[in-house]
Amino acid sequence: MTTASAYVAALYESTKAVKPIAADPYYNMGYVIGVVLFFVVLVLIYKFAGRWGWFGVLIRMACAILVAFRVMSLLFAHAPAS
Numbered sequence: 001m002t003t004a005s006a007y008v009a010a011l012y013e014s015t016k017a018v019k020p021i022a023a024d025p026y027y028n029m030g031y032v033i034g035v036v037l038f039f040v041v042l043v044l045i046y047k048f049a050g051r052w053g054w055f056g057v058l059i060r061m062a063c064a065i066l067v068a069f070r071v072m073s074l075l076f077a078h079a080p081a082s
Contacts, residue, residue: 042063042067045059045063046060046063
């Protein structure tokens with residue numbers, strides 16, 4: 001296999017559809033809905049906490065930290081698909 005064809009094969013493999021989080025479709029659906037609801041609630045808290053002065057700043061910092069943790073868990077910690 002030449003270098004160009006190996007590159008094309010690797011590029012093809014990397015563009016395949018994303019694997020599901022788990023084998024159970026109900027688990028996948030619940031996982032995605034849970035993540036969406038998490039972000040909706042966090043955005044509402046973030047918007048509402050802006051009116052609370054210095055305490056709101058602390059709440060907003062906590063929201064930012066929670067978002068960072070959630071994004072890291074979404075990117076790096078998937079349940080094994082079997």
